[in-house]
Amino acid sequence: MNPRWQKLLKEYVEALAVALILALIIRTFIIQAFKIPSESMLDTLLVGDHLLVSKFSYDIKLPFMEKSLMKTGDPQHGDVIVFEFPEDRSLDYIKRVIGVPGDTIQLKDNVLYRNGEKVDEPYKRLDPHGFGRPNFGPVKVPDGQYFMMGDNRDHSQDSRFWKEDKRFVPREYIRGKAWVIYWSWGGPLDVRWNRIGTIIK
Template identity: 50%
Template sequence: MTSKKILDYIKSIGIAILIALFIRAYIIQAFKIPSGSMIPTLLIGDHLLVTKFIYGVNPPLMDKKILVFDKPKRGDIIVFKYPEDPDRDFIKRVIAVEGDIVEGRDKKIYVNGVELKEPYARYSDSFIHPRELDLRDNFGPLKVPKGKLFVLGDNRDQSYDSRFWGFVDLKDVKGKALIIYWSWDSENSKPRIERIGKIIK
């Protein structure tokens, strides 16, 4: 093989790597579910594709997003930087957006005074925690500040979310969960074939 061919191969590989990095940074990214906080919608071992560009992109050295096509809406499942440790990514469902008033009363969620119908929510503990114990089942009312989101896990009794650590900043949202491309059941050491290709909603 001549040095010219070797150089061409190196250039091709370099371009492919740059394209892959660009796609991961700004277009779409893979994400694995590590915990049960989003059961039954998302299971431990689900592998997702997350669309990043829909909520805008963060160019290097800029603290503001550009090319914003849409903002997170109530009901969207989003990946974001965990406010207490920005090096970690969390995934939760948007319950309230800026300007909304959100409240939890005895495991029921109200936004702007209206109880949400939540077929996706799961409650595994019949005991209702009083506000004096913690904010799991009773919290608020809270007004969502400008540029913020209030998020909850679908597995309400087993989720560490906005009830405990507060709001998510819009600039820290990385993308919207789109589709399950692979799912592995580690307890039974087998793939969950029926989940592959499932649109997340």
């Protein structure tokens, strides 16, 4: 092979290897893409929204393992997070943090009470034709676990409905905090330009 072409090929291979390593590092430690498949988080998130999830908001973990190298923060009330579904860890879910360890959670006629105090939820959506559970609890959130609910309360399978022994999300199941919408469409010819770049709150 011509030495010039050999050198060029080597440079391309090295550049590709570096790009792959960087992509692996970014996906493992920094961000992960996630697509919204259901209406459980309306109106905050729409079906067809594509998100970036910050993986270092709460922990830095070893690649391909659950072990945390360093804790960087704790999930807070109202955070929208991606996590492994407690009843089937092969599935990723996205919901809002409603209860943190030690909280007592109760619903009365679709009104949320946390530790006996009424909680204002501007993101909440109700649908009288849904399958909601307007009354629930009280339940106490165990240490190291979280109580999750969808914003679209009457169309969300969440901690209210999961099996009693899988009701809460262990911290180690959390993949990261939903950060920003980088793409959104309702169909091939329906790009929602106004949603692109929206920070998730």
